[in-house]
Every structure is written in C-alpha cells, then in structure tokens.
Amino acid sequence: MTVHERRAEQRTAPGGSVEFDADVLVIGGGPAGTWAAVSAAERGARVVLADKGFCGTSGATAAAGTGVWYVDPKPALREAAMANREKMGGHLQDRRWMARVLDQTYEDSNRLAAWGYPYPVDDTGTSQRNSLQGPEYMRLMRKRTKQAGVTILDHSPALELLVDDDGSVAGASGVRRQKHDRWIVRAKAVVIATGGCAFLSKTLGSNVLTGDGYLMAAEVGAEFSSMEFSNPYAISPAFGSVTKTLFYGWATFSYEDGSVVPGAASKGGRSAIARALLQGPVYARLDKADDDVQRHMRASQPNFFLPFDRTGIDPFRERFSVTLRLEGTVRGTGGLRIVDDSCATSVPGLYAAGDAATRELICGGFTGGGSHNAAWAMSSGTWAGWGAAGYARQLGPARQRRLASAGTVAFRSKAGRAFEPATLTKAVQDEVYPYELNYFRHASRLESALERLDAAWVDASSADAASKDDLLRARESAAMLATSRWMYRSALARNESRGMHRRDDYPYQDDRQRHYVTSGGLDEVWTTVRPHADASYSEAAE
Amino acid sequence: MIEVIDAERCTSCDICVNVCPTNVFDKTEGIPVIARQGDCQTCFLCELYCPEDALYVSPYAEEPRPTDVVALRQTAALGSYRRAVGWTDETRDLRGIDRSYLLFGH
Ligand SMILES: Cc1cc2nc3c(=O)[nH]c(=O)nc-3n(C[C@H](O)[C@H](O)[C@H](O)COP(=O)(O)OP(=O)(O)OC[C@H]3O[C@@H](n4cnc5c(N)ncnc54)[C@H](O)[C@@H]3O)c2cc1C
Ligand code: SF4
Numbered sequence: 001m002t003v004h005e006r007r008a009e010q011r012t013a014p015g016g017s018v019e020f021d022a023d024v025l026v027i028g029g030g031p032a033g034t035w036a037a038v039s040a041a042e043r044g045a046r047v048v049l050a051d052k053g054f055c056g057t058s059g060a061t062a063a064a065g066t067g068v069w070y071v072d073p074k075p076a077l078r079e080a081a082m083a084n085r086e087k088m089g090g091h092l093q094d095r096r097w098m099a100r101v102l103d104q105t106y107e108d109s110n111r112l113a114a115w116g117y118p119y120p121v122d123d124t125g126t127s128q129r130n131s132l133q134g135p136e137y138m139r140l141m142r143k144r145t146k147q148a149g150v151t152i153l154d155h156s157p158a159l160e161l162l163v164d165d166d167g168s169v170a171g172a173s174g175v176r177r178q179k180h181d182r183w184i185v186r187a188k189a190v191v192i193a194t195g196g197c198a199f200l201s202k203t204l205g206s207n208v209l210t211g212d213g214y215l216m217a218a219e220v221g222a223e224f225s226s227m228e229f230s231n232p233y234a235i236s237p238a239f240g241s242v243t244k245t246l247f248y249g250w251a252t253f254s255y256e257d258g259s260v261v262p263g264a265a266s267k268g269g270r271s272a273i274a275r276a277l278l279q280g281p282v283y284a285r286l287d288k289a290d291d292d293v294q295r296h297m298r299a300s301q302p303n304f305f306l307p308f309d310r311t312g313i314d315p316f317r318e319r320f321s322v323t324l325r326l327e328g329t330v331r332g333t334g335g336l337r338i339v340d341d342s343c344a345t346s347v348p349g350l351y352a353a354g355d356a357a358t359r360e361l362i363c364g365g366f367t368g369g370g371s372h373n374a375a376w377a378m379s380s381g382t383w384a385g386w387g388a389a390g391y392a393r394q395l396g397p398a399r400q401r402r403l404a405s406a407g408t409v410a411f412r413s414k415a416g417r418a419f420e421p422a423t424l425t426k427a428v429q430d431e432v433y434p435y436e437l438n439y440f441r442h443a444s445r446l447e448s449a450l451e452r453l454d455a456a457w458v459d460a461s462s463a464d465a466a467s468k469d470d471l472l473r474a475r476e477s478a479a480m481l482a483t484s485r486w487m488y489r490s491a492l493a494r495n496e497s498r499g500m501h502r503r504d505d506y507p508y509q510d511d512r513q514r515h516y517v518t519s520g521g522l523d524e525v526w527t528t529v530r531p532h533a534d535a536s537y538s539e540a541a542e
Numbered sequence: 543m544i545e546v547i548d549a550e551r552c553t554s555c556d557i558c559v560n561v562c563p564t565n566v567f568d569k570t571e572g573i574p575v576i577a578r579q580g581d582c583q584t585c586f587l588c589e590l591y592c593p594e595d596a597l598y599v600s601p602y603a604e605e606p607r608p609t610d611v612v613a614l615r616q617t618a619a620l621g622s623y624r625r626a627v628g629w630t631d632e633t634r635d636l637r638g639i640d641r642s643y644l645l646f647g648h
C-alpha cells in the first residue's frame with residue numbers, strides 16, 4: 001500500500017469562503033477527472049478535485065456506463081481497431097494518438113481489474129474488459145481518488161479560473177452549493193475535466209454538462225478544435241432520459257401508421273429517423289432480438305429497461321414512441337485544443353482531459369460514443385494528471401503569486417439590466433436542438449442562427465452581474481451560449497460534409513478539407529484551419 | 543423525475559442529499575425533501591445509493607408524474623434498479639454478469 005502524505009492544505013480564509021493550496025486542481029470528477037487526480041497524486045502532487053455534483057455519480061459515465069476501446073495488444077487486432085472507424089471519421093484521426101490511447105487504455109483497464117472492478121469472465125475463462133458499468137466504475141474511482149490522498153470538493157462547481165501576472169493559470173474559484181459559500185483553490189496547474197456540453201437536453205446523466213470548462217478556459221485565451229463535430233443525437237423513448245443506443249441495433253422503426261421508416265437504423269440510418277421526426281412521431285420495437293440477446297441485454301444494461309418496466313411496455317413486442325436528444329460535445333468530438341502529449345492546452349498551466357478536450361485525434365469527425373470516448377477519458381486523464389504534476393513540480397516551491405480572477409460574463413456589474421439565465425438557456429436550446437438547424441446544416445440557416453446567438457452574447461455580456469443564487473445558472477447559460485457559437489462558426493468554416501457534420505449545401509466530402517478547424521474567442525468568435533498531421537509530415541519530407 | 547421518498551422506509555441517513563449530482567434534495571430535521579424536482583435529470587442514481595429502497599424515480603423525464611407510494615409498495619419497483627445491478631446483499635452476484643461483449647459489433 002502506497003502512502004501519500006502530501007495533501008492539499010486548507011488555509012484560513014475570510015468568512016463565507018474556504019481556501020486551499022494545492023499543486024494541481026482538477027475541475028470535474030468523471031472518469032477523466034478522477035484518472036487525472038489519481039495520476040497527479042501518484043506523481044507526488046497535492047491535489048484538489050472539485051465537482052459540480054458528486055464525484056462518483058456525476059457526469060455521463062456514472063449514469064450511463066460505457067463500452068471501452070480496450071483491445072488486446074496483438075498487432076493485427078490493434079491495426080483492425082484503428083482502421084475500423086477511420087472512414088466514418090473522415091480520416092481526421094491520427095494513428096500515433098490512436099496507438100497511444102490503445103496502450104494507455106489497456107494499462108488503465110488492467111489497473112481497474114487489480115483494484116477490484118468486477119469484470120465479467122466469458123465461457124473460456126477470459127476476463128472481458130471492453131465494457132464498464134457506470135455506477136460501479138465511478139464508485140471505484142471515487143474510492144481510489146480518496147485513497148490517493150486527493151481532497152474532493154463535492155457540489156462545488158468551479159465558476160472561474162485564477163491567473164497570475166504572466167497569464168498562467170493558477171487556480172480557480174467556485175461555490176459550494178450545499179454550504180452556501182465560496183471556495184478558492186490556489187494551484188500551480190489546473191486540469192479541465194468538466195465533460196462536454198449537452199445543452200441540458202436530458203440525455204442520460206448529462207444535465208451537469210453545460211460547457212462550463214470551455215467558458216472558463218476561453219476566458220484565459222484557450223483554443224478549441226473540431227467544434228463543428230458537435231451534433232450527435234441519441235435515441236431514447238420519447239418520454240424518457242435513457243439515451244443508450246446500442247440495443248436499437250435490434251429495432252425496427254415505424255411511422256404512426258405502422259409502415260417502416262425507410263433507411264432508419266440506429267447505426268448508419270439515424271438521419272432517416274431525424275427526417276421522419278420532422279414529419280411526425282416515430283416508433284421503435286426491438287423485434288430483431290431473439291431470446292438469448294434479450295437475456296444478455298437485461299444483464300448488461302439494467303437501466304435501459306427502467307423506462308419500459310416502469311410504464312408496462314414490453315419493448316421487444318410493443319411499439320413505443322422515440323425521440324432524438326442532442327448530445328453536443330458529449331458524444332461529439334470537439335473540445336479544447338491540446339498541444340502536446342501531456343494534454344496541455346495553449347495556455348500555460350492549463351490541461352484538458354476527457355470530453356472537455358477534443359477527441360479528433362482518435363475519433364476524427366465521427367462520434368466517440370460506444371468505445372473511444374471512454375478510452376480517451378481514462379488515457380487523457382492519466383496524461384493530463386502526469387502533465388499537470390510535472391508542470392507544478394517544475395514551477396518549484398510556491399512563490400507568492402498575485403492572482404486575478406479571469407471570469408467575465410455574469411460577474412461584472414454593468415447595465416442595470418438583469419441577467420436571466422432561464423431565458424438565455426431557452427434561447428440557446430432553440431438554436432441548437434432543431435434537427436433542421438443542427439443535424440442538417442446549411443449556410444443560410446447557420447448564419448441566421450449565429451446572428452441571434454451573437455446578439456444574445458452582446459446582451460449577456462453587457463448584463464448585470466448575476467445574483468449569488470443565480471450565478472451558477474447564469475454561468476452555465478453563458479457557457480452553453482459560447483459553445484453554440486464556436487460550434488456554428490466552425491460548422492460554417494467547413495464547407496463540406498464529413499463525419500457527423502452534414503451540410504445540405506455541401507453534401508460531399510472534399511479531399512482538400514482534410515484539416516482541423518480551430519476556434520476561439522468570446523466577444524469575437526474566430527476560426528482558422530490547421531493541417532492534418534499526415535499533411536504536415538509530407539510537407540516536412542519534401 | 544424523482545417522485546417519492548417513502549417516509550416509512552427512510553431512515554434520514556441523508557445519503558441521497560449527498561449523492562444526487564444535481565442537488566435535488568435538501569436536508570431537514572427529519573427525512574430529506576425533494577426541494578428542486580425540476581432540476582432532476584432522471585438518472586436513477588439516488589435509488590442505487592439509498593440503503594432502504596425508499597426512493598422512486600419516475601421514468602418520465604419531461605414532467606412530474608405524482609406517484610402514489612402505497613400503490614408503489616405493492617409493486618416490485620422500489621429497489622428494483624439496485625437489485626438489478628447487484629448492489630444488494632442478495633443480488634451481489636449480478637455485479638459481474640455484464641454480457642456486453644456478446645452484443646458489441648452487432
Ligand atoms: C447516454 C450516454 C452513453 C454513452 N456511452 C458511451 C459508450 O458506450 N462508450 C464511450 O466511449 N462513451 C460513451 N459515452 C460518452 C462518455 O460517457 C463520455 O465520453 C465520458 O463520460 C467522458 O468523461 P469525462 O470525465 O470527460 O466527463 P463526464 O463523465 O461527463 O464528467 C464530467 C464531470 O465534470 C463535472 N463538472 C461539470 N461542470 C463543472 C464545473 N463547472 N465545476 C466542477 N465540475 C464540473 C460534472 O459534474 C461531471 O462529474 C456516452 C455518453 C452518454 C451520454
Ligand atoms: S438515502 Fe434513502 S434512507 Fe437515506 S435519507 Fe435518502 S431516502 Fe432516506
């Protein structure tokens with residue numbers, strides 16, 4: 001048993017707040033955040049982890065569970081795994097990164113086994129490690145995080161970053177929702193692991209994922225990448241929240257009158273479902289699952305059946321009405337741009353992991369759901385934790401740094417006009433949910449949506465500071481607004497269809513656009529393009 | 543959405559107040575209250591952590607559906623998710639029966 005004596009120190013602080021001194025602050029306690037915290041602590045860093053909800057139940061993985069891109073280290077299997085989604089991802093993946101994620105995921109999964117995760121054993125006696133039950137996995141990660149000596153702050157959303165005089169990130173502050181006070185953590189490095197942004201669409205476990213980390217990072221000048229790949233929609237019963245889609249591979253989709261929706265399928269035919277939903281209700285029945293498959297389904301995903309068992313629907317025999325819920329960058333691939341193997345962002349002292357970071361390196365423009373995202377969360381979390389711990393160590397003993405708060409929107413008093421989070425949230429949702437805007441994109445529709453979103457930003461950023469009780473919701477709504485603008489600006493910068501990004505006005509993939517779209521900015525949103533690694537290598541070879 | 547705290551079963555341990563990721567419950571002198579039902583994300587996780595099977599989350603995510611606790615006690619719903627994932631003493635063998643590996647790649 002390793003003993004970790006280095007804990008973050010609590011300092012005396014003025015009334016109404018708590019303060020900690022740490023080497024590394026991890027913001028977000030899903031798989032990416034907990035792996036980052038454990039890894040940083042194992043490298044000797046004093047670590048604080050702050051989560052908006054409860055580390056262990058919060059975030060997409062805890063509620064949903066995940067298939068994992070776990071592949072035995074046999075060259076042929078690894079090669080096949082890397083080749084598998086390359087075409088769907090529009091060839092934007094990077095082989096070197098895929099290989100290192102497969103390696104790290106293999107190692108991390110084997111550690112999970114050693115820590116006692118109850119992986120199932122198949123008929124041949126082999127432990128099967130390509131699926132993780134969410135509650136089980138995240139309960140274990142919370143335990144390991146505590147055992148590593150990390151100080152966990154639950155119900156403690158971060159609201160803004162702190163920077164020192166050189167603009168390096170030096171901590172963050174937020175609120176403790178159940179204690180009704182503020183927290184401040186001074187840290188030498190910060191890992192953003194706040195997950196993606198699903199725009200409060202009620203997709204499973206994701207209402208804590210409002211892009212807060214993106215907004216905080218943008219306020220210190222961080223850049224984003226692949227934000228056009230942010231429009232996956234997941235199937236769920238129309239009334240429910242369980243957006244687990246694997247089992248819809250055994251479904252038949254039909255219109256109100258019972259006739260089959262042509263081309264509709266969970267994989268490779270979801271757009272047909274979206275088009276049908278624009279006309280009227282769509283129904284599903286999992287009628288292709290035989291008895292064996294039905295049994296395996298029940299054993300593997302008990303929560304998939306809760307909406308059915310609790311409403312008396314037999315999903316294998318009866319039709320039920322379905323909908324598509326937007327998952328934004330949760331099962332999309334856009335996020336903070338990382339600039340090196342340690343998952344550093346373009347801002348000194350700031351690291352990104354999991355859905356908060358771009359997954360373009362292993363997913364390209366196709367969804368990372370189903371396996372890649374989970375592998376990315378643990379791998380990038382591990383690397384970001386090591387990276388942040390190394391950065392903190394190299395910074396040396398704490399010198400007294402003068403810190404400034406980097407928060408902008410909803411923090412500054414200005415116009416004498418109130419900030420209205422609920423109204424703003426609704427306004428953003430109205431621009432990002434509709435299939436005709438976001439699933440099926442077109443320059444003219446994107447441009448008019450952006451006009452409204454830009455105007456909303458002008459409003460929000462000139463509104464008064466939010467009241468103490470409204471601050472979290474105000475920051476969340478502003479984060480969703482900012483995210484929608486990077487999404488649509490990036491979508492306009494890619495004049496083709498590739499991966500999940502589908503342009504009605506440019507229906508084909510264009511070989512000349514095999515590049516990444518970088519974006520950033522708050523008052524002025526900008527985009528540029530960066531070459532794909534293959535292109536840079538071939539140029540270097542010329 | 544969360545609909546029921548069964549006052550007969552609840553022991554006021556406040557675990558649900560702690561674990562709900564969207565901070566839906568509030569502590570009281572006695573049993574917790576559902577203070578912000580509209581913030582519930584229908585993730586069912588509070589049910590898994592309640593040691594007394596006193597909570598019921600209705601599967602309707604978009605609107606409240608008041609649920610009668612007396613009728614609910616006649617069904618197997620209370621605690622059903624916890625039993626299904628193997629988080630009760632009687633069902634702990636279920637923790638290792640994930641068969642996803644037989645279903646992937648369909
Ligand atoms: C229904 C569903 C099914 C999925 N299935 C799969 C699958 O089979 N395979 C796969 O690979 N991927 C799957 N995914 C995607 C996968 O769940 C995510 O990629 C993964 O959870 C990312 O981990 P994360 O740690 O980055 O984010 P999350 O697990 O979402 O955790 C983010 C954490 O950050 C916290 N947070 C947010 N804002 C703040 C703030 N301001 N301050 C402090 N903390 C904050 C949240 O509370 C949360 O705990 C699925 C997603 C969904 C929604
Ligand atoms: S977890 Fe269950 S027993 Fe404990 S307070 Fe909540 S409802 Fe009551």
Ligand code: SF4
Pocket residue numbers: 543544561562563564565566581582583584585586587588589599
């Ligand atoms: S279902 Fe989830 S969000 Fe709702 S009360 Fe329970 S734990 Fe909280």
